[in-house]
Structure formats: C-alpha cells, structure tokens
Amino acid sequence: DVKVTQSSRYLVKRTGEKVFLECVQDMDHENMFWYRQDPGLGLRLIYFSYDVKMKEKGDIPEGYSVSREKKERFSLILESASTNQTSMYLCASSLLGLAGQETQYFGPGTRLLVL
Amino acid sequence: GQQVMQIPQYQHVQEGEDFTTYCNSSTTLSNIQWYKQRPGGHPVFLIQLVKSGEVKKQKRLTFQFGEAKKNSSLHITATQTTDVGTYFCAGPGANSKLTFGKGITLSVRP
Numbered sequence: 001d002v003k004v005t006q007s008s009r010y011l012v013k014r015t016g017e018k019v020f021l022e023c024v025q026d027m028d029h030e031n032m033f034w035y036r037q038d039p040g041l042g043l044r045l046i047y048f049s050y051d052v053k054m055k056e057k058g059d060i061p062e063g064y065s066v067s068r069e070k071k072e073r074f075s076l077i078l079e080s081a082s083t084n085q086t087s088m089y090l091c092a093s094s095l096l097g098l099a100g101q102e103t104q105y106f107g108p109g110t111r112l113l114v115l
Numbered sequence: 116g117q118q119v120m121q122i123p124q125y126q127h128v129q130e131g132e133d134f135t136t137y138c139n140s141s142t143t144l145s146n147i148q149w150y151k152q153r154p155g156g157h158p159v160f161l162i163q164l165v166k167s168g169e170v171k172k173q174k175r176l177t178f179q180f181g182e183a184k185k186n187s188s189l190h191i192t193a194t195q196t197t198d199v200g201t202y203f204c205a206g207p208g209a210n211s212k213l214t215f216g217k218g219i220t221l222s223v224r225p
Contacts, residue, residue: 033212040124040217041217042203042215042216042217042218043158043203043215043218045212045214048212058212090157090158092158098145100145100146100206100207100208100212100213101145101146101163101165101207102213103148103160103163104150104158104160104205104213105160106157106158106159107157108156108157109157
C-alpha cells in the first residue's frame with residue numbers, strides 16, 4: 001500500500017512565524033502535491049513537483065514556497081504565517097503517468113491554526 | 116481554466132434511500148476520477164473512468180462517464196451511514212494536473 005505521511009496532524013503557530021510542513025511518501029512516486037482545503041472551496045493546489053528540485057506553481061502559490069531535495073520528501077514552507085493561512089493542508093503523491101490521469105494518494109493532513 | 120463542477124455541495128438523505136450526484140465539465144475530459152473523504156479523514160481514490168459511456172460498479176456504488184465525456188455520475192443504492200462523507204470528482208485541469216471539484220458532502224439520517 002502507498003503510504004503518505006505528514007509531520008504533524010495539528011499545528012498552532014503565531015502570525016509572522018516561519019512554518020514548515022513535511023510530507024514523505026514511500027512508493028517512489030515522481031509527483032508530489034500540496035493542497036489546502038477550506039470549507040466551501042474544496043481542494044486547491046498550492047504547488048506541485050514532478051522531480052527532485054523541480055517545482056511548479058499551482059492555483060494559489062502566494063505566501064508559500066516548497067522544497068524537494070529528495071524524491072520521497074516534499075516540504076511546504078510558510079515564510080511568514082498569516083491568519084488567512086489557517087487551513088487543512090493535504091499532501092499527495094502519484095506516479096508519473098499520462099498528464100491529468102494519475103491517481104493521487106493523500107496523506108492524513110495537517111490542520112494549521114495561525115493565531 | 117478547466118474546471119469540474121459539482122452542485123449542490125450538500126445533500127441529506129434518509130438511510131435506505133438512493134443517492135445520485137453529478138460532475139460536469141464544459142470541455143471533453145480524457146478521464147474522470149472519484150474520491151471519497153470520510154469526516155476527519157483524507158481523500159481516498161475510488162475509481163477512474165476513461166471510456167465514453169463507461170459504467171463501473173463497486174458494491175452499492177455505480178459510476179458512469181457520459182457519452183460525450185463531459186460529465187459523470189455517482190449513484191449509491193440504499194444508502195447506509197457508512198456512506199457519509201464528501202465525494203470529489205477530478206479531471207485534467209489547465210496545467211494538465213488533476214483539478215478537483217468542490218465536492219458534495221453527503222449526510223445520512225439513520
């Protein structure tokens with residue numbers, strides 16, 4: 001079974017803090033994704049990566065950056081957390097297949113509260 | 116950009132009733148996927164449809180891809196409390212990555 005793990009289930013940070021969210025997958029997947037999920041807005045793609053050291057902006061990259069130094073690990077960074085970044089953050093991974101046809105496997109999510 | 120639409124966002128049914136929800140796109144899709152997220156959980160892949168008019172079944176769940184490959188449906192026969200959750204459809208987006216609909220949250224009254 002594919003396993004995607006995220007470093008924290010719950011996180012509380014203060015405005016202005018630098019926040020790191022870590023994601024690790026154990027199935028040698030090429031693609032990795034970061035989403036945020038908010039009520040009524042569904043899943044919105046922040047960033048994705050299809051290879052080590054490669055990254056692409058998703059639909060809402062503002063206020064976020066990412067790092068992928070190893071194939072299995074994809075980090076989401078909030079350089080200076082703000083209250084509007086309070087959300088559920090979901091990491092996902094998939095094999096490199098036909099574009100838009102890959103099945104995504106999600107981690108358990110990190111619920112971030114920024115005070 | 117390419118979007119898949121799911122309306123409404125919430126639906127409540129009595130246990131034992133059937134339930135149908137739809138996913139619509141303005142353009143032809145190469146494939147459509149369905150995911151389920153239980154309360155407090157994360158999205159889990161259910162099924163992928165690729166062919167025009169394709170129908171796939173998983174126990175009480177029936178998934179169909181439209182003939183024009185612009186819409187899909189999910190039908191649940193005789194809903195149970197274990198069916199509660201949010202069901203997302205997803206299709207290729209403008210950046211060739213999966214784009215998720217906003218989902219429909221199903222609640223079931225016992």
